[in-house]
Amino acid sequence: MSGGIVLNDKIIVTIERVEKYISLTEEARKKATPIKLKPENSEKLSSMLRMCDDYFSDARYFMQKGDLVRAFGAINYAHAWIDAAVKIGFMDGQGDDDLFTLP
Numbered sequence: 001m002s003g004g005i006v007l008n009d010k011i012i013v014t015i016e017r018v019e020k021y022i023s024l025t026e027e028a029r030k031k032a033t034p035i036k037l038k039p040e041n042s043e044k045l046s047s048m049l050r051m052c053d054d055y056f057s058d059a060r061y062f063m064q065k066g067d068l069v070r071a072f073g074a075i076n077y078a079h080a081w082i083d084a085a086v087k088i089g090f091m092d093g094q095g096d097d098d099l100f101t102l103p
Helices: 015-031 039-065 068-087
Strands: 004-007 010-014
Touching: 010 015, 010 068, 015 039, 015 068, 039 068
Parallel strands: none
Antiparallel strands: 004 010
């Protein structure tokens, strides 16, 4: 196991863990597909996807800087935005209850 954040002799955040969640979020972003929405909801979905993409980018940035705690936080926020879009019915999670909290 390579570098990680250690607290009380327990590794809490590792590079591998952050990379795993980056991969899961990337998979979720590709898998979820938009549902035909009213224009006002399409705008809301666009905003949610921008937030997902921005946090995803932040996670990669923090990862490159070696800030694993912020990288882990950012990737979880990114995934939460895409998961929320599926949960409220703006996107189709394709029945994947490993990647999404399905409605």
